Amino acid sequence: MVHLVVEPKVASGVGVSLEGVVRTFGGKPVLDGVDVIVPAAGRVGIVGRSGAGKSTLLSLVAGLDDPDGGEINVGGAARAKDRLARCALMPQRDCLLPWRTALDNAALALENAGIRRREARRRAAPLFARLGLAGAEQLRPAKLSGGMRQRVAFLRTLLTGKAVLLLDEPFGALDAITRAELQEWLGAVLAAEPKTVLLVTHDVEEALLLCDRVLVLADGRVAAELEVDVRRGGAPRRELVTSQAFLELRERALEAIG
Amino acid sequence: MRRLWPPVVLLAGAVGLWELVVRATQTPDYLFPAPTSVASSLVDDAGVLGRATLVTVREIVLGYLLAVVVAVGMAVILHFSAALRRALLPILVLSQTVPTVLLAPILAIVLGYGIEPKLIVVAIVCFFPIVVNAVDGLRSADPELVRMMRTLHGTRLAIFRRVELPGALPAIFSGARVAATYAAVGAVFGEWAGSSAGLGFVILQAQPALDTARIFAAVLVLSALALVLYALVTLTERLVVPWQPEARRA
Numbered sequence A: 001m002v003h004l005v006v007e008p009k010v011a012s013g014v015g016v017s018l019e020g021v022v023r024t025f026g027g028k029p030v031l032d033g034v035d036v037i038v039p040a041a042g043r044v045g046i047v048g049r050s051g052a053g054k055s056t057l058l059s060l061v062a063g064l065d066d067p068d069g070g071e072i073n074v075g076g077a078a079r080a081k082d083r084l085a086r087c088a089l090m091p092q093r094d095c096l097l098p099w100r101t102a103l104d105n106a107a108l109a110l111e112n113a114g115i116r117r118r119e120a121r122r123r124a125a126p127l128f129a130r131l132g133l134a135g136a137e138q139l140r141p142a143k144l145s146g147g148m149r150q151r152v153a154f155l156r157t158l159l160t161g162k163a164v165l166l167l168d169e170p171f172g173a174l175d176a177i178t179r180a181e182l183q184e185w186l187g188a189v190l191a192a193e194p195k196t197v198l199l200v201t202h203d204v205e206e207a208l209l210l211c212d213r214v215l216v217l218a219d220g221r222v223a224a225e226l227e228v229d230v231r232r233g234g235a236p237r238r239e240l241v242t243s244q245a246f247l248e249l250r251e252r253a254l255e256a257i258g
Numbered sequence B: 001m002r003r004l005w006p007p008v009v010l011l012a013g014a015v016g017l018w019e020l021v022v023r024a025t026q027t028p029d030y031l032f033p034a035p036t037s038v039a040s041s042l043v044d045d046a047g048v049l050g051r052a053t054l055v056t057v058r059e060i061v062l063g064y065l066l067a068v069v070v071a072v073g074m075a076v077i078l079h080f081s082a083a084l085r086r087a088l089l090p091i092l093v094l095s096q097t098v099p100t101v102l103l104a105p106i107l108a109i110v111l112g113y114g115i116e117p118k119l120i121v122v123a124i125v126c127f128f129p130i131v132v133n134a135v136d137g138l139r140s141a142d143p144e145l146v147r148m149m150r151t152l153h154g155t156r157l158a159i160f161r162r163v164e165l166p167g168a169l170p171a172i173f174s175g176a177r178v179a180a181t182y183a184a185v186g187a188v189f190g191e192w193a194g195s196s197a198g199l200g201f202v203i204l205q206a207q208p209a210l211d212t213a214r215i216f217a218a219v220l221v222l223s224a225l226a227l228v229l230y231a232l233v234t235l236t237e238r239l240v241v242p243w244q245p246e247a248r249r250a
Helices: A054-061 A080-086 A102-106 A108-112 A117-130 A146-158 A176-192 A204-210 A237-241 A244-257 B002-025 B035-044 B046-080 B082-095 B100-111 B116-139 B143-151 B156-192 B199-206 B212-240
Strands: A014-025 A028-039 A043-047 A069-074 A087-090 A164-168 A196-201 A213-218 A221-227
Touching (some): A014 A054, A014 A196, A028 A043, A028 A054, A028 A069, A069 A080, A080 A087, A087 B143, A102 A108, A102 A117, A108 A146, A108 B156, A117 A146, A146 A164, A176 A204, A176 A237, A196 A204, A204 A213, A204 A244, A213 A244, A221 A244, B002 B035, B035 B046, B035 B212, B046 B116, B046 B199, B046 B212, B100 B116, B100 B156, B116 B156, B143 B156, B156 B199, B156 B212, B199 B212
Parallel strands (some): A043 A196, A043 A213, A087 A164
Antiparallel strands (some): A014 A028, A213 A221
């Protein structure tokens, strides 16, 4: 197994857990007793309608927000500040800094960790070639396509070196073809670099393709829990998404979303 | 370059008309000099104007740089302290209602006839647009970028250095460009309040002598100085803020 990141933190037993998490906004519960367990190096997808509380859930896990009830644990840490320190969040928008080149954007987390710019670049550079971004290093975000921007944004998240990755609609802004491409790309990257992943998306297919388990969030609760036993490995995407087992899972998820 | 043509043609037309009207009405030079009289004054008084220009350029450049440094520094302090911002920003706005023309003589009395009071007048005139734009620019950082920096474990200082400050540069430069057009006027005010050299001093001396053509020549040089400063600031912006889409070009 090839570790892409220079300093990988070995995932400890527990990845992420949420127990009876409640979060209310203006008296209205957005999350109303949510339980989620992501084993270390496991991948869990959360799907649901817009406004089902998916992004709220991710903000809570990331330590950007505190729940009104219940407990959240990320790699053994419960306090918001410690949760924030143990995971890396990839936001819905790529949030690349327009004044930085792709390479410097990717290296941002390293610089934030106090590593000097030259050294941060040296560590980030090899990943560009390996992740299909060769030649894009010196381009500013304005010159990158939507798909390239998301790749750089993911790379930036990966380079935090954290064992837990929180992905918030990572490909939500892309067209269908680019999106399919990036889903395959992300699957390959995660196969080479196992991480604890919590993926939030409104795209059921995406969750089923990338995750071991998919939870359906509806009315502030987990409405369904699907084990994705159609293995992703090997089978090409087109074959997989049209297989009977996949279609059945998809049907069950869509039904639970309601 | 093509964008330069319309104003150049318009200006040439206006100057031509001016020349025509002055000649047709046989207006004496001391009342309203024709462009050709101004041009010959530029040539004849080149020595006087040249020496005066050197003095005034120094005041403009040093005063302007002083304004940029103090204004950006002040903006950063105000950005980090909400309490100071609430207390100081209204006072800064209020201070703008004090006419600089009145401030200049007081500064001359307190600081004498050297270059210092002129620098301060130039700096005061240029300070406001820069500080206001810089504070706004720093505060209008994209909250999603700030959030992203937090999730990438950036400290407050890292967020400032890597997101807020670069994001505020376009705003800082638009303030600096406005200020660049004020600097020459500030230098003249400073010189009028008490000086023995500079373009403002040349104007003061030419007035009782009814050498109106020379006054016009001095004003022309002052405008040119303001224009050059403006161009330099714009050029600096292109170098420092290369990621700006080529949308706005003044």
